[in-house]
Amino acid sequence: MTLIVASLPIRSEEDLKKIPSFYDADLIELRLDYSSSLPSIDKIEKFKEKVLVTIRDTREGGINFIDPKIKADYLQELYKRGILYDVEARFAKEYNIPTDGKIVSIHYFDRVPSYDEVIEILRDFVNKSWILKVAVVGKDGYKELLAKLLSLGNVAVLPMGTNPLERVAFSILGSKLIYGHTGEETAKGQLHYKEFKKILDYLTSISISSPSILMG
Numbered sequence: 188m189t190l191i192v193a194s195l196p197i198r199s200e201e202d203l204k205k206i207p208s209f210y211d212a213d214l215i216e217l218r219l220d221y222s223s224s225l226p227s228i229d230k231i232e233k234f235k236e237k238v239l240v241t242i243r244d245t246r247e248g249g250i251n252f253i254d255p256k257i258k259a260d261y262l263q264e265l266y267k268r269g270i271l272y273d274v275e276a277r278f279a280k281e282y283n284i285p286t287d288g289k290i291v292s293i294h295y296f297d298r299v300p301s302y303d304e305v306i307e308i309l310r311d312f313v314n315k316s317w318i319l320k321v322a323v324v325g326k327d328g329y330k331e332l333l334a335k336l337l338s339l340g341n342v343a344v345l346p347m348g349t350n351p352l353e354r355v356a357f358s359i360l361g362s363k364l365i366y367g368h369t370g371e372e373t374a375k376g377q378l379h380y381k382e383f384k385k386i387l388d389y390l391t392s393i394s395i396s397s398p399s400i401l402m403g
């Protein structure tokens with residue numbers, strides 16, 4: 188089953204008040220890098236059953252530069268409080284960030300890497316994460332790469348800058364997460380999360396009423 192993630196840019200602590208309006212998503216991603224300073228964790232903690240915290244590195248698509256030491260301390264504190272986060276594999280390695288039960292990710296915005304390159308970076312986290320997430324721009328070879336990565340099992344694959352329905356296709360093939368926006372795209376290739384929800388709910392309903400349609 189694919190979980191639907193509603194991605195929400197956070198530019199100030201005020202934006203955290205919007206969280207409850209997206210509770211029909213499975214998870215609400217708080218993109219904290221949309222601000223140059225991080226909100227108090229106390230203000231996030233009360234939503235901890237629903238949120239996924241992301242402080243995206245500018246080298247992997249982040250909007251503002253956040254001092255890596257501040258980011259590392261913040262992630263360690265989230266870990267202590269049992270709050271879900273997404274951390275880049277490279278950052279987790281460099282700053283020794285705990286990854287069990289968390290999302291470990293890698294993003295390619297301008298090229299399609301080889302399968303071996305991705306595996307080399309993610310290898311250490313295969314058994315030490317909840318989900319491995321790979322987002323790749325829709326250039327030559329991206330479909331083959333993302334499809335091959337699905338065999339890792341607990342993986343989310345996201346094509347960027349392609350027809351958003353391709354995200355639905357990868358969900359049917361086994362991707363664990365699908366990211367949609369909440370009114371403002373945080374990556375090309377997203378639909379509003381409610382649209383993804385409608386499509387996936389429909390597909391689930393027909394697979395329940397006629398299991399052979401989607402289950403082969």
Ligand SMILES: O=C1C[C@@](O)(C(=O)O)C[C@@H](O)[C@@H]1O
Binds near residue numbers: 194292294366367376
């Ligand atoms: O890494 C991801 C996936 C994403 O880039 C996307 O392709 O939808 C959107 C980001 O907000 C999120 O952190």
